[in-house]
Amino acid sequence: MMSRFADAAKVATSKYPKTTNKTIKYGTAGFRSKAEELDFIMYRMGLLAALRACDTKAAIGVMITASHNPVQDNGVKLVDPMGEMLAPAWEVHATTLVNASDDEIPRALEKIGGEARIDLNHSPLVFVGRDTRPSSSQLCDAVISGVRVVGGDVKDLGVITTPIIHYVITCHNDGGTYGVPSEEGYYQKICEAFVKLRSSGASNGNYEPIVYYDGANGVGALMIANFLKHLGNSLSVSIYNDDGVLNHLCGADYVKVQQKWPEGVPRIQNVRCVSVDGDADRVIYSYIDSNDKYHMLDGDKIATLIAGYIQELLKNSGLKLKLGLVQTAYANGASTEYITRKLGVPVACAMTGVKHLHHMALQFDIGVYFEANGHGTVIFSKEARAAIRDAAQRNNENANKLSQVLDVINETVGDAISDMLLVETVLHARGWSIFDWDKAYADLPNRQMKVTVADRTVITTTDAERVCVTPEGLQNSINEMVKAYPQGRSFVRPSGTEDIVRVYAEASSQEQADELAIKVAGAVYDQAGGVGSKPQSL
Numbered sequence: 001m002m003s004r005f006a007d008a009a010k011v012a013t014s015k016y017p018k019t020t021n022k023t024i025k026y027g028t029a030g031f032r033s034k035a036e037e038l039d040f041i042m043y044r045m046g047l048l049a050a051l052r053a054c055d056t057k058a059a060i061g062v063m064i065t066a067s068h069n070p071v072q073d074n075g076v077k078l079v080d081p082m083g084e085m086l087a088p089a090w091e092v093h094a095t096t097l098v099n100a101s102d103d104e105i106p107r108a109l110e111k112i113g114g115e116a117r118i119d120l121n122h123s124p125l126v127f128v129g130r131d132t133r134p135s136s137s138q139l140c141d142a143v144i145s146g147v148r149v150v151g152g153d154v155k156d157l158g159v160i161t162t163p164i165i166h167y168v169i170t171c172h173n174d175g176g177t178y179g180v181p182s183e184e185g186y187y188q189k190i191c192e193a194f195v196k197l198r199s200s201g202a203s204n205g206n207y208e209p210i211v212y213y214d215g216a217n218g219v220g221a222l223m224i225a226n227f228l229k230h231l232g233n234s235l236s237v238s239i240y241n242d243d244g245v246l247n248h249l250c251g252a253d254y255v256k257v258q259q260k261w262p263e264g265v266p267r268i269q270n271v272r273c274v275s276v277d278g279d280a281d282r283v284i285y286s287y288i289d290s291n292d293k294y295h296m297l298d299g300d301k302i303a304t305l306i307a308g309y310i311q312e313l314l315k316n317s318g319l320k321l322k323l324g325l326v327q328t329a330y331a332n333g334a335s336t337e338y339i340t341r342k343l344g345v346p347v348a349c350a351m352t353g354v355k356h357l358h359h360m361a362l363q364f365d366i367g368v369y370f371e372a373n374g375h376g377t378v379i380f381s382k383e384a385r386a387a388i389r390d391a392a393q394r395n396n397e398n399a400n401k402l403s404q405v406l407d408v409i410n411e412t413v414g415d416a417i418s419d420m421l422l423v424e425t426v427l428h429a430r431g432w433s434i435f436d437w438d439k440a441y442a443d444l445p446n447r448q449m450k451v452t453v454a455d456r457t458v459i460t461t462t463d464a465e466r467v468c469v470t471p472e473g474l475q476n477s478i479n480e481m482v483k484a485y486p487q488g489r490s491f492v493r494p495s496g497t498e499d500i501v502r503v504y505a506e507a508s509s510q511e512q513a514d515e516l517a518i519k520v521a522g523a524v525y526d527q528a529g530g531v532g533s534k535p536q537s538l
């Protein structure tokens with residue numbers, strides 16, 4: 001019998017033939033590689049998205065972006081019905097489908113359909129969005145072809161940020177409860193709440209409503225301009241890096257990793273600079289102080305600022321809701337210490353990757369989660385949201401504020417611009433300058449290194465990646481090394497996005513953190529099959 005998916009193979013062969021025999025895996029960030037290697041993968045992800053839409057009987061999202069990677073790269077990730085990352089079982093299906101030969105596509109689709117017991121009579125709807133990369137438009141056409149060849153409908157959102165597609169998908173699938181399912185609906189919801197929260201005046205104490213915005217030369221620069229149309233005089237945003245080479249010497253990843261002021265932004269003392277990444281789902285703040293010293297405020301600083309403020313609103317409102325913060329092993333030790341000891345907010349540690357953090361944040365009524373690199377948000381349980389809205393209606397002033405704060409937040413995924421507006425809201429409420437915020441606690445000096453090994457899967461970990469299980473003996477070596485450094489901490493784990501092992505070290509001085517990182521990197525090289533030359537310096 002001819003497969004109902006026969007056309008999928010025909011179009012694959014004629015328009016999107018497979019161009020590699022390498023095995024490819026759907027990773028933490030979906031599929032990512034050089035743009036010219038991606039046509040066939042995009043087409044197949046269109047096919048898969050349509051099947052997933054049948055499976056969930058809901059609209060599915062496809063975002064074409066390689067986030068902070070160089071402009072030559074591109075990538076694709078699927079968004080599940082409530083804005084979540086694609087379910088793990090479907091990551092496996094994605095991998096199977098991408099690794100099938102062109103002729104095997106119908107069989108692979110039948111198999112996925114069978115395993116997931118999909119109702120193929122459902123007519124699938126797929127939303128697609130893309131970043132500003134020159135390759136994105138053509139790759140988007142490949143996705144659309146994939147969806148259509150199996151009878152799906154497409155809504156093309158055009159050039160948008162990753163968080164906007166997550167928001168639109170969620171609103172579409174919940175019948176508009178979370179908000180109006182459109183790009184315009186997104187701006188309106190967030191901005192209206194933000195403007196209301198500062199209706200008594202945009203300045204307050206040490207807070208001045210002025211930011212410099214580093215758009216990473218990407219979609220974040222376009223979208224902030226749309227935000228500004230809704231923000232009136234509430235915040236003055238000067239936009240920089242809006243038409244150069246994507247992510248080049250600027251943007252959130254550059255600022256965080258290089259710990260440097262972004263190129264293209266005027267180097268003015270004591271001004272808050274907000275850097276977003278290539279698809280605007282990550283944000284990092286930085287400033288130059290009066291002594292011309294550079295300071296970077298990362299996801300940990302953002303998370304502690306937000307959690308501290310929500311805790312205060314909760315306390316003053318009398319609402320009994322359980323607030324918690326989720327971090328990863330990369331969170332600076334000083335931030336964990338500050339939030340647990342000073343603020344008394346419980347902290348949980350999740351494995352790297354936002355889906356793990358998101359999942360762990362669900363255990364709290366209000367869960368704040370952030371990776372140190374600036375990706376994160378706040379999520380509220382249904383009950384928490386209802387309790388807040390209810391108390392707000394009964395004129396509880398703090399609950400009312402919290403209710404408006406809730407609308408500034410994009411709960412569906414980490415969102416650079418919504419997170420920025422949230423940070424600005426807290427600073428405004430507290431009357432803080434960026435300096436006041438920064439001095440809450442001092443980061444422990446830290447260092448990250450990469451080690452290349454023959455097979456990074458020989459490294460396995462436990463306890464949210466903080467303890468290394470294999471190769472046997474490596475953790476003991478790390479323990480011995482760490483002992484020699486005051487406030488020393490170090491761990492190693494295989495990257496989920498690059499073919500390397502990551503080493504993290506922190507200690508009481510930068511020299512010591514660097515020294516510890518180099519020693520631990522050496523131990524990884526010796527005990528886990530290092531290749532090339534042994535790491536001896538940074």
Ligand SMILES: CC(=O)N[C@H]1[C@@H](OP(=O)(O)O)O[C@H](CO)[C@@H](O)[C@@H]1O
Nearest residue numbers: 028029353354371373495496497498
């Ligand atoms: C140390 C670090 O920043 N790791 C990043 C990086 O993961 P790795 O598994 O470490 O390669 O990419 C992930 C996806 O973008 C992001 O979630 C994560 O935070």
Ligand SMILES: [Mg+2]
Nearest residue numbers: 067277279281
């Ligand atoms: Mg990103």
